[in-house]
Amino acid sequence: xxxxxxxxxxxxxxxxxxxxxxxxxxxxxxxxxxxxxxxxxxxxxxxxxxxxxxxxxxxxxxxxxxxxxxxxxxxxxxxxxxxxxxxxxxxxxxxxxxxxxxxxxxxxxxxxxxxxxxxxxxxxxxxxxxxxxxxxxxxxxxxxxxxxxxxxxxxxxxxxxxxxxxxxxxxxxxxxxxxxxxxxxxxxxxxxxxxxxxxxxxxxxxxxxxxxxxxxxxxxxxxxxxxxxxxxxxxxxxxxxxxxxxxxxxxxxxxxxxxxxxxxxxxxxxxxxxxxx
Amino acid sequence: xxxxxxxxxxxxxxxxxxxxxxxxxxxxxxxxxxxxxxxxxxxxxxxxxxxxxxxxxxxxxxxxxxxxxxxxxxxxxxxxxxxxxxxxxxxxxxxxxxxxxxxxxxxxxxxxxxxxxxxxxxxxxxxxxxxxxxxxxxxxxxxxxxxxxxxxxxxxxxxxxxxxxxxxxxxxxxxxxxxxxxxxxxxxxxxxxxxxxxxxxxxxxxxxxxxxxxxxxxxxxxxxxxxxxxxxxxxxxxxxxxxxxxxxxxxxxxxxxxxxxxxxxxxxxxxxxxxxxxxxxxxxxxxxxxxxxxxxxxx
Numbered sequence: 001x002x003x004x005x006x007x008x009x010x011x012x013x014x015x016x017x018x019x020x021x022x023x024x025x026x027x028x029x030x031x032x033x034x035x036x037x038x039x040x041x042x043x044x045x046x047x048x049x050x051x052x053x054x055x056x057x058x059x060x061x062x063x064x065x066x067x068x069x070x071x072x073x074x075x076x077x078x079x080x081x082x083x084x085x086x087x088x089x090x091x092x093x094x095x096x097x098x099x100x101x102x103x104x105x106x107x108x109x110x111x112x113x114x115x116x117x118x119x120x121x122x123x124x125x126x127x128x129x130x131x132x133x134x135x136x137x138x139x140x141x142x143x144x145x146x147x148x149x150x151x152x153x154x155x156x157x158x159x160x161x162x163x164x165x166x167x168x169x170x171x172x173x174x175x176x177x178x179x180x181x182x183x184x185x186x187x188x189x190x191x192x193x194x195x196x197x198x199x200x201x202x203x204x205x206x207x208x209x210x211x212x213x214x215x216x217x218x219x220x221x222x223x224x225x226x227x228x229x230x231x232x233x234x235x236x237x238x239x240x241x242x243x244x245x246x247x248x249x250x251x252x253x254x255x256x257x258x259x260x261x262x263x264x265x266x267x268x269x270x271x272x273x274x275x276x277x
Numbered sequence: 278x279x280x281x282x283x284x285x286x287x288x289x290x291x292x293x294x295x296x297x298x299x300x301x302x303x304x305x306x307x308x309x310x311x312x313x314x315x316x317x318x319x320x321x322x323x324x325x326x327x328x329x330x331x332x333x334x335x336x337x338x339x340x341x342x343x344x345x346x347x348x349x350x351x352x353x354x355x356x357x358x359x360x361x362x363x364x365x366x367x368x369x370x371x372x373x374x375x376x377x378x379x380x381x382x383x384x385x386x387x388x389x390x391x392x393x394x395x396x397x398x399x400x401x402x403x404x405x406x407x408x409x410x411x412x413x414x415x416x417x418x419x420x421x422x423x424x425x426x427x428x429x430x431x432x433x434x435x436x437x438x439x440x441x442x443x444x445x446x447x448x449x450x451x452x453x454x455x456x457x458x459x460x461x462x463x464x465x466x467x468x469x470x471x472x473x474x475x476x477x478x479x480x481x482x483x484x485x486x487x488x489x490x491x492x493x494x495x496x497x498x499x500x501x502x503x504x505x506x507x508x509x510x511x512x513x514x515x516x517x518x519x520x521x522x523x524x525x526x527x528x529x530x531x532x533x534x535x536x537x538x539x540x541x542x543x544x545x546x547x548x549x550x551x552x553x554x555x556x557x558x559x560x561x562x563x564x565x566x567x568x569x570x571x572x573x574x575x576x
Contacts (some may be wrong), residue, residue, distance in 0.1 A: 013382055021388060021389075024388065024392070030404075042413075088299075095289050095290075095293035095296075101285060104293075111296060118550060121548070122308060124314065124540055124543050124547060125306075125310040126303065127535075128540065129306070145299065147299075148303060149295045180288070210510070226397075227396075229400060233400070233514055245404075251396070252392050255392055256392070270451045
């Protein structure tokens with residue numbers, strides 16, 4: 001490219017990038033505008049004065065339950081289910097990729113089918129089942145199923161484990177290592193990047209999850225942030241736009257922070273497996 | 278020797294146990310019970326009552342809302358998936374042309390798809406397209422005053438959802454970008470020497486070599502578009518309005534199951550959805566023999 005060509009290129013692509021991110025910038029700007037200004041000068045990204053009070057009024061939440069509770073709930077659900085999903089998926093991935101046992105191909109096929117299965121199909125019967133377990137209005141339906149391996153993660157880790165030379169396993173076996181020893185001492189340290197990628201995606205999916213909390217939780221004290229944001233749209237607090245924008249911005253913050261810290265793993269994860277971010 | 282082999286069977290099952298148990302309890306059992314519920318009338322309070330095919334007949338004979346919901350969902354899928362992929366490929370090719378600052382642009386284009394599924398973004402979208410929102414504000418700034426809410430107007434409501442979906446082209450773009458980087462530059466150079474222009478280079482080199490990735494993207498995006506729920510729920514406040522224009526299939530299924538507690542009917546709906554998604558996936562794969570080009574690794 002010529003110098004002027006490069007200049008035009010960066011102007012055009014830069015403008016496109018600005019256009020793409022404008023809605024997000026608008027959300028952040030609106031969270032810092034006084035309530036009467038948000039829609040009066042909606043096109044503007046610059047508040048006449050910085051109104052941090054939105055963050056205070058938004059944080060107060062609904063009927064005595066503050067966003068401290070909602071964030072705490074989100075973190076409890078997200079962290080526990082992520083730990084469960086990653087550890088259980090690693091175990092299963094190793095089992096399916098590196099041990100030969102009766103029915104192995106069958107279970108691998110089951111996993112692939114589960115991966116393709118639309119969630120809509122099992123949402124009703126799972127609800128009925130968890131209702132019978134007495135799990136409604138608890139975090140259990142949102143956490144426990146993740147301790148049984150997530151097909152997407154199992155698949156991704158299996159791809160990773162297959163790149164580890166079998167000679168390593170053989171050498172460890174000769175040194176007296178059991179299959180369990182091989183898993184913990186050789187495989188786990190080598191698949192750390194895959195573990196990180198899976199943890200990040202699990203974090204995103206659980207943090208954004210809306211339909212499951214919507215179905216299973218009915219007491220606002222148990223609400224995660226995603227569900228709590230919906231309360232801004234319900235009735236009484238309909239006028240607190242600033243507070244709503246402020247809490248929406250805060251709810252995106254963990255996701256964006258994780259993205260900037262772990263960018264490399266995310267881009268690799270999407271490129272190699274097509275995981276949807 | 279025999280003892281060692283038996284050991285490996287046990288070890289295999291020990292490692293795979295979480296998935297096997299989870300599959301039986303949280304997937305297989307629910308699927309089978311869903312199939313059973315779909316033939317019953319079940320409101321959670323009383324035991325399921327056998328109806329035979331009545332739920333399915335009702336779906337296709339009596340329920341006018343479900344016809345509307347199909348129409349809305351198909352419009353959404355057929356508009357948003359191709360446009361999203363075209364955008365993704367277009368931007369990926371632009372970024373592939375440059376060597377500098379790609380990382381920064383890539384992040385900017387990826388950000389919307391990173392946060393796009395969240396409630397926060399759905400709320401943001403609702404306000405952007407509201408009567409006093411960002412879009413109308415911009416329109417009046419350039420001299421086209423508009424005071425109708427794009428969300429509240431039945432003829433535009435669904436298109437705000439389509440726009441939201443296209444806006445999230447970032448993850449597909451990253452997959453395309455990785456694919457483009459794998460196309461050797463000498464292919465293009467050789468074609469240029471032979472006198473091929475940019476358009477024919479695109480259709481003769483880029484598209485065929487990317488076709489497996491396009492197939493992959495098309496399949497995944499179509500499935501997930503059929504299952505879109507959160508934005509439709511938030512933007513229409515759980516109702517699917519105005520005039521059922523945003524009543525995506527998943528939202529209607531949710532309303533049947535958890536607002537009306539018609540678990541049998543909702544299960545029948547879920548099976549029809551599974552069938553439709555299955556048919557579309559099969560069609561995409563069937564058509565792929567005609568347009569997907571796999572490079573033979575041998576030569």
